[in-house]
Amino acid sequence: MTKFNRRYSLLATLALATATSALTSACAPLLIGGAMASGALLYTDRRTSGAQLEDQAIEFKAGPRLKEALGERAHLNVTSYNRLVLITGEVASEADREAAEKTVAAIENVRTTVNESAVMGLSSLTARSNDALITSKVKAAFIDNGNIQANAIKVVTERSTVYLMGRVTDKEADKAAEIARTVSGVQKVVKVFELISDAELKALESKK
Structure with a gap:
């Protein structure tokens, strides 16, 4: 399977899972x-x-x-x-x-x-589905980048605004926001991170 096909398969799986969650909540x-x-x-x-x-x-x-x-x-x-x-x-x-x-x-x-x-008025199912797709694309972009520990970051999208959550360093927060802003459909990125120091991150990683 080519890299493009693998990425497309991953994106489709993420979109389906996230869209299902959005439409049933x-x-x-x-x-x-x-x-x-x-x-x-x-x-x-x-x-x-x-x-x-x-x-x-x-x-x-x-x-x-x-x-x-x-x-x-x-x-x-x-x-x-x-x-x-x-x-x-x-x-x-x-x-x-x-x-x-x-x-x-x-x-x-x-x-x-x-x-x-x-x-404001409640969002439509179409808008929520679009938000779910954007979330899946941002997650896929993190994975593609390779320099972001994707599983350490939660992505939430509401009305095309992407919110990023997690325990990250300043450098990681800036990098994640930079990547998210490049994803098509994203209008704004809001960092809701809990910032930790490099020393704290090193201590967390040493426990794995």
Whole structure:
């Protein structure tokens, strides 16, 4: 199989998996690298196993609680990395936006929240599918580059804006953002990283 065909196959697989998640989660959390992660993904994850479980629990609890608080007035995705929680999507009013943040912040083990939800009409299924495709293309670009530990970075796309999460160094953060900006369809890149020092990264890698 040629390099092009391998990359196309990878991109198609990522797009299908991410699109399926996006289309089946109205107010449910968007889970990236969740409970079905392989041993290889867990091995390269820079969170402790306990933090990974807490992140999954936060995302799992967020959907029903937001549904209860906001009903059909919102389409929200909640993504947690090392208990730093990103809220994206659309809400009907500023009051709903504040209610969404308060609801998520009250979930057990949430360390801090970054509320990127917007007061506007709910996005269409077509827009969400496009966001899923952009996410898959950004992930594939990280893998193609070879200088980015792709499994250490979560990619979330909302209305063509790409949010990057993970525990990375300054250099890694800048490189990942640079790569993401070159992907077709990306309008903006927002870094929601937890920055660590080179010494911290070396210590993490020595534990593998």
